[in-house]
Amino acid sequence: xxxxxxxxxxxxxxEVKVHIKxxxxxxxxxxAEWLRGIxxxxxxxxxxxxxxxxxxxxxxxxxxxxxxxQ
Numbered sequence: 001x002x003x004x005x006x007x008x009x010x011x012x013x014x015e016v017k018v019h020i021k022x023x024x025x026x027x028x029x030x031x032a033e034w035l036r037g038i039x040x041x042x043x044x045x046x047x048x049x050x051x052x053x054x055x056x057x058x059x060x061x062x063x064x065x066x067x068x069x070q
Contacts, residue, residue, distance in 0.1 A: 024053040
């Protein structure tokens, strides 16, 4: 089963960047919509090559890891 990762970076100015990894096809937009509800409006969105690959049905298990980079 493929592993999905959601990498969230928050700058010192409060800008939030999200990179969704390992999700094929339009399923990544489901993650993006979920995050939009938490983080707020999207300023810019770029689709990776994975977006254009065939979707793979999978089970989503969310895991959160916080890093404090100073």
